[in-house]
């Protein structure tokens with residue numbers, strides 16, 4: 001059972017000068033001199049409310065501009081699927097569809113007019129967890145959370161959970177994924193880039209058996225960077241506008257390399273090489289479907305080929321999430337699409353990877369914890385089974401921005417705080433964050449580095465053109 005009394009807020013609670021919305025927050029490792037280390041998002045900083053009314057913050061812009069656009073696009077997409085839905089499900093299906101559109105429109109109005117967050121009313125297994133959390137926060141603050149004045153991480157996750165609620169309440173369309181068409185299109189539009197990448201991967205895999213240690217270093221470094229920059233493709237950041245990879249990522253790697261602000265690849269490689277002597281799986285916590293997933297699968301294939309592990313465990317989402325995040329169904333149709341492709345290499349890897357799922361060298365899990373609003377320092381309490389699973393992995397790669405925000409608690413850290421500090425006790429086993437920067441939080445930079453990059457690119461923190469490979473080798477599973 002969860003101890004909600006201890007985990008009212010998904011942030012470290014002590015020591016703190018205050019923990020109320022709109023106030024500064026201090027916890028272990030935050031910079032108390034400049035007052036940073038406040039929780040990002042509404043109440044504490046940002047989503048409009050912050051104590052200084054930080055209406056220019058990225059969180060505020062996200063909630064004011066980006067989320068309503070995403071919701072409008074969903075309503076539009078759902079509405080346009082009515083002919084197909086009617087064909088497949090008849091009039092009852094159409095009624096479901098109308099109900100989804102109605103719920104999404106209502107939700108958009110709630111966001112735009114800063115209404116209080118309301119309890120979920122569906123029967124999904126995680127509903128009591130969400131509602132209990134809402135009750136605790138409401139009792140503590142003596143008012144319910146609101147869109148512009150509550151922590152960004154919470155309200156943004158809540159929005160996607162509410163979208164799922166609209167679907168859960170359906171009679172016939174309970175498996176409907178409002179983002180599926182967009183995700184499929186993102187992969188279809190990336191086919192040329194996928195084919196180039198696959199051709200290259202196949203060449204490298206053939207070289208691995210006779211490769212020197214330096215060669216292996218080079219290959220792994222390259223495919224880590226491919227997976228890293230694959231994260232530039234994100235439909236939730238582009239507010240669901242088209243976001244496919246149309247150029248060869250291989251041509252871009254050299255050009256993009258100087259934009260990697262933190263590069264702990266050597267430490268990652270050292271850890272991977274420890275895997276040569278033990279039998280531990282490697283976990284990859286996925287972010288987006290489409291081209292990014294392809295780059296993650298390529299990294300997985302290379303890690304297997306190099307002998308660092310015999311099992312790759314992927315972690316996806318248990319429901320449609322942040323527009324483009326990978327669900328079990330996305331994972332499956334991606335492999336199916338590849339195996340049915342007319343492109344030779346796509347067909348080859350599609351079939352190879354379907355077999356990997358069958359023979360157990362690839363596993364995909366979709367734990368509910370990934371779609372709760374809690375940061376990862378709380379995993380041990382909310383999802384001890386998942387924490388245990390990660391502690392059995394040689395290393396866990398966390399892809400993308402939301403995973404990063406949840407790793408560091410979505411706090412406004414000083415940029416020079418150590419990555420290890422920002423994890424606040426989340427050390428199931430070594431972790432590596434592969435993330436292009438799309439939210440205004442980053443840790444582990446050198447003194448002065450943030451100022452230097454800001455001179456080059458004013459929106460470096462949020463435009464996805466800068467990236468980090470951050471590793472923490474600390475292990476503290478219990």
Ligand SMILES: [Mg+2]
Pocket residue numbers: 234236287288322324325400402
């Ligand atoms: Mg995503």
